[in-house]
Amino acid sequence: MDRLDKFLSNSKIGSRSEVKRLIKSGKIRVNGKIIKNPNYKVSNSDTVEFNNQIIEGHKFIYIILNKPAGYVSSTYENKNKYVIQLINHKYKNELSIAGRLDKDARGLLFLTNDGELIHEIISPKKKIYKTYEVKVIGNITKEKIEKLEKGIQLKDFKTKPAIVEKIENNIITIKISEGKYHQIKRMMKAINLAVIDLKRVAIGNIFLPANLKEGEWIEIKKPDIFNNSSPK
Structure with missing residues (x-):
């Protein structure tokens, strides 16, 4: 109600x-x-x-898009490749993005016309964790993982502790509760690693479906972003 x-x-x-x-x-x-x-x-x-x-109740729309690399995270259309061009929905012009991705990044984008939910997701006070799969040039050592987990001092701020899991010598999953400009790339650069593939797979309790192909989207029910949004 x-x-x-x-x-x-x-x-x-x-x-x-x-x-x-x-x-x-x-x-x-x-x-x-x-x-x-x-x-x-x-x-x-x-x-x-x-x-x-x-008066008809206004319908809120919740969309998961599997963003391909090469698309700009914007809901405005022009001659460039923008993610909104991938969505065919009658309310597409009302949608906003809850947490953008770099042009060369791929994976989960969450779009909605529910302004209050967007605020909940992007507000630093809510500490909603975003999960990324990161492939780098270089070897991810135990020492480098420990630095990420303690927080990395960048030029303009120190990152909050990340949750890191090593998948292969050059692949990790990393969870961060922030969303600064180019943050993952800057964190990797600070420990002498270069990102060659960056894919977001979750925002809080919103997960990228395994069977959703790049460039495809689905409409979902309103998600409970706080359910298991923060690691224990």
């Missing part, structure tokens, strides 16, 4: 402050009754009216 003011603002009736004024002035009916409390709870089974017109 949502508050009435949130329901109306999500339905594009107006901003949160504008719909509050409409509610308090008696312009909104719920199931035929005038409601003047912006915090009044409404559900999908309720009939909400404004100016004798039924």
Whole structure:
């Protein structure tokens, strides 16, 4: 259930402050009754009216895209290769990206028109871990892994401790709760490793499906990003 003011603002009736004024002035009916409390709870089974017109609840869309390398993480289209060009959905123009990937990176992109969920994902305070598979030039030693796990001092900041698992001599999975510009590449460079392949496989509890091919997308239900989002 949502508050009435949130329901109306999500339905594009107006901003949160504008719909509050409409509610308090008696312009909104719920199931035929005038409601003047912006915090009044409404559900999908309720009939909400404004100016004798039924207001349809705005639908939130949640999309997982397996981004190929070479595409820019943007929802704007032009002559370049942008990820939004890969999505064929009637609400595609409303979508925003929750955590971009570099042009040469690939893997999980999560797109939605749910602004509150995007904020939850990208807010540093929430500490939502992002998981990457990283292939490098060079040998990933125990000492280098320990540096990543303690935090790397970069030019402008020190990274928070990462969770690292060695897969092969030159491949690791790494979980970080930050999302600074080129962060993974900069962390690898700081320990004398060069990234040759970077693939994101998870954002919190949102995982890239193994059977989703590069360039393909699927629509999912609203995810619980906090379920197992942080390593123990």
